[in-house]
Amino acid sequence: MGDVALTTPALIALAAKYSNMQLTVVTRGNFAPFFYNIPNLNVIGINLKKYKGLFGVWKLFVELKKLGPFDKIIDLHGSIRSRMISFLFSFHKIPSFIIIKGRREKAQQTRRFNKKLVKIPHTVDRYLNVFKKAGFEAPIRKGPWLNVDGESKIYARDYFKSIGLDKKEGQWFGFAPFAGHELKEWSFQKSVRLTQILLEEFPDCYIFLFGGKEEASELEILKNGEKRVNIVHGAQLGIRGELGIMDRLDLMIGMDSSNVHIAALLKKPVIGIFGTTHPISGFGPFAQEDTGVLQVELACRPCSIYGNVKCWRGDHACMELIDPLDVVRRIRVLQNVNTLW
Structure with a gap:
């Protein structure tokens, strides 16, 4: 839940700089309140229990495709499911951009011996970097970054x-x-x-x-x-x-x-x-x-x-x-x- 909430500073930055951009966020349905009052943003709330296994991934892809057309897929999760959906969209010539989570650097920090304690980018910065790779660079706006409806x-x-x-x-x-x-x-x-x-x-x-x-x-x-x-x-x-x-x-x-x-x-x-x-x-x-x-x-x-x-x-x-x-x-x-x- 915290990772989903942390997408909001990045999304607010994008919405502020690119006023003509239409964003569609796909997430668990109960997380929708995090995205209240972000301009030009739609939330597709899903129940992941309905999309289990390979068939579930295919079913979710088909349903999302009907909501398009989309110009780009921004994968801020980097999970097996989200990567598979990005891959399926690629067959329809829709480019995808996937988060780099820094797993190697994190493993170096958390290993028991010979740790490499170098500060790595904040999760919000990683989200912003995905959009930057997609051609949309934007500075962080002044908070608060969650709006209460x-x-x-x-x-x-x-x-x-x-x-x-x-x-x-x-x-x-x-x-x-x-x-x-x-x-x-x-x-x-x-x-x-x-x-x-x-x-x-x-x-x-x-x-x-x-x-x-x-x-x-x-x-x-x-x-x-x-x-x-x-x-x-x-x-x-x-x-x-x-x-x-x-x-x-x-x-x-x-x-x-x-x-x-x-x-x-x-x-x-x-x-x-x-x-x-x-x-x-x-x-x-x-x-x-x-x-x-x-x-x-x-x-x-x-x-x-x-x-x-x-x-x-x-x-x-x-x-x-x-x-x-x-x-x-x-x-x-x-x-x-x-x-x-």
């Missing part, structure tokens, strides 16, 4: 009203303690401690916990009956609801996960806790790769691009060495340099 604002309004916050008061902090892979997460006790410390250090703050249905019990533990701590059930609100709520926040704290990336695209100050992964691999919070990342430098980092590995040291030091008080200190720094709250 009216339906999202209604979801957010109803949510805040349901918890007794009709009007904004104090500081509103989002906290997303989970990630797609366990090794990208803090120990749960650190998340518990951070919630307690935030309430103590910022007496006027309200905390909004982001998580899925499967994490409901842990979120209730974090809430611990506190009136100033509220749970944002992503499964119930959907992406639109979460966008509307994030748009009202003063700060988002989280692991290296889609929540932090989405908040950064909304141009909200973020604190992303990075351990297994590293922003030099091109996945830092967009436009906040320095101030928006909390990390400790260890010789074993990064050990993964996505967090789907086992800890070589066995002690998860990259995350365990980051203390909840470090988060508080970073909030103080952001408050001093940021006028958003």
